[in-house]
Amino acid sequence: MSYIRKVYAIVAKDVAAELRTREMLSSMFVFSLLVILVFNFAFDLRAENQKTLAPGVLWVAIAFAGMLGLSRSFIMEKDRGSIEGLLLTPVDRSAIYLGKMLGNLLFIGVVVVIILPIFIVLFNLSAEHLPSLVGVVILGIIGFSGVGTLFSAMAVHTRAREVLLPILLFPVVIPVMLASVKLTAAVLDGVPFADVQNWFSLLVGFDLIFLALSFMLFDYVMEE
Amino acid sequence: MTQGDRWTAILLALAGLLMVVAIILVFGVAPDPSNLVTPVERFSQRIFYFHVPTWWVGFLAFSVAAGSGLLYLITRHERWDVISLSSVEIGVAFTTMGLVTGSIWAKPTWNTWWTWDPRLTTAAIGWLMYIGYLMLRGAIDNPERRARFAAVFAIIAFLSVPLNFMAIRWWRTIHPVVIGSGSADAQGGFALGDTIRMVFFFCLFAFTVLYFALMVLRTRTEWLARRVEHLKQRVIFR
Numbered sequence: 211m212s213y214i215r216k217v218y219a220i221v222a223k224d225v226a227a228e229l230r231t232r233e234m235l236s237s238m239f240v241f242s243l244l245v246i247l248v249f250n251f252a253f254d255l256r257a258e259n260q261k262t263l264a265p266g267v268l269w270v271a272i273a274f275a276g277m278l279g280l281s282r283s284f285i286m287e288k289d290r291g292s293i294e295g296l297l298l299t300p301v302d303r304s305a306i307y308l309g310k311m312l313g314n315l316l317f318i319g320v321v322v323v324i325i326l327p328i329f330i331v332l333f334n335l336s337a338e339h340l341p342s343l344v345g346v347v348i349l350g351i352i353g354f355s356g357v358g359t360l361f362s363a364m365a366v367h368t369r370a371r372e373v374l375l376p377i378l379l380f381p382v383v384i385p386v387m388l389a390s391v392k393l394t395a396a397v398l399d400g401v402p403f404a405d406v407q408n409w410f411s412l413l414v415g416f417d418l419i420f421l422a423l424s425f426m427l428f429d430y431v432m433e434e
Numbered sequence: 435m436t437q438g439d440r441w442t443a444i445l446l447a448l449a450g451l452l453m454v455v456a457i458i459l460v461f462g463v464a465p466d467p468s469n470l471v472t473p474v475e476r477f478s479q480r481i482f483y484f485h486v487p488t489w490w491v492g493f494l495a496f497s498v499a500a501g502s503g504l505l506y507l508i509t510r511h512e513r514w515d516v517i518s519l520s521s522v523e524i525g526v527a528f529t530t531m532g533l534v535t536g537s538i539w540a541k542p543t544w545n546t547w548w549t550w551d552p553r554l555t556t557a558a559i560g561w562l563m564y565i566g567y568l569m570l571r572g573a574i575d576n577p578e579r580r581a582r583f584a585a586v587f588a589i590i591a592f593l594s595v596p597l598n599f600m601a602i603r604w605w606r607t608i609h610p611v612v613i614g615s616g617s618a619d620a621q622g623g624f625a626l627g628d629t630i631r632m633v634f635f636f637c638l639f640a641f642t643v644l645y646f647a648l649m650v651l652r653t654r655t656e657w658l659a660r661r662v663e664h665l666k667q668r669v670i671f672r
Binding site: 424 | 555560569583586589594
């Protein structure tokens with residue numbers, strides 16, 4: 211079986227398991243919707259112009275929902291005892307990493323695709339921004355789930371589990387979040403791409419660094 | 435007193451002596467900066483001799499932690515885990531001091547304790563990452579796994595060091611750039627005079643020696659703590 215087929219098999223396994231219960235996708239979706247709604251009326255009282263807050267709200271919603279998905283990703287494997295099964299399969303550890311990472315990316319992506327139109331409606335934004343927003347979001351969540359999958363595999367072996375993952379992950383993904391928020395704001399304000407090119411490079415750069423580092427270090431996390 | 439004890443004592447005495455000399459130099463020898471107007475600004479500038487070295491030691495400590503983390507993953511020798519942990523602990527102590535001294539300086543100069551400037555933000559985030567490192571270690575019971583995960587995290591968290599260093603060079607920030615910026619392009623950019631430069635590098639040196647002295651002490655304490663733990667296990671499970 212080729213490497214890509216192995217990765218695909220792991221993604222397919224996660225998708226099949228999720229489609230049976232749909233508990234992760236639905237909770238992520240409802241949670242991100244809640245975040246957007248709560249922010250909407252929390253800021254409504256004070257902010258002069260809600261639109262200036264929109265990029266931040268979107269990314270907080272994505273980050274919180276992503277965190278839910280990421281922490282489930284390995285807790286699910288551990289609680290069902292399937293993590294040993296996964297390790298016993300004759301595949302490279304890096305294939306497991308890529309499979310789990312793509313699975314997480316897919317789940318977060320699906321949630322974002324549902325949430326984006328709602329976000330646009332609630333913040334009264336124009337729908338023409340949608341394609342560029344999707345591009346920014348994809349770049350942002352690659353970095354997020356790239357390093358998040360590694361930390362999720364680490365956090366599952368700790369005593370605090372769900373509590374520890376955000377503490378480890380949020381500070382580390384700040385560069386990605388920061389660049390994503392800046393790019394989202396640029397898209398919504400119609401700023402030309404040349405003006406935010408350095409943020410774009412920063413985002414792509416950190417995506418690559420996080421993916422490469424996590425890809426290499428995953429071996430050491432999954433070794434038992 | 436063993437050979438090692440004597441060297442530790444000498445190193446500690448040297449660090450103490452250098453720190454005393456550094457304080458005398460900073461308050462007695464260093465001239466008032468010529469580019470600042472008010473007396474408060476002129477006096478508070480002296481915190482720079484402590485603020486920059488604390489961050490330098492912090493970055494040095496985190497680099498050592500990442501390097502020894504990498505060596506741990508390769509060699510699996512416990513020594514590297516001890517060094518990595520000790521270095522992070524010292525680094526967190528020094529960056530905490532760096533945040534506090536920076537805040538104290540910012541109050542008279544920028545008229546605020548804290549502002550969400552890129553430099554300050556990246557500094558605070560980097561500090562938080564290493565707090566996370568200590569929490570991660572605290573949450574794992576198996577010593578081998580604790581060392582392994584901590585090493586992986588130390589390598590990833592090290593990304594904050596170059597980010598921190600570059601933050602004031604990439605983004606427009608109100609934080610002064612001292613090292614590697616002769617041009618006054620950067621806001622607050624300036625050149626150091628000869629005496630100021632001498633005192634500054636002396637402080638940098640004194641803090642670096644202090645770091646190594648603390649490292650020796652901390653690694654020894656950690657080894658002893660692990661030995662006690664080991665002996666305890668032997669007594670319990672005999």
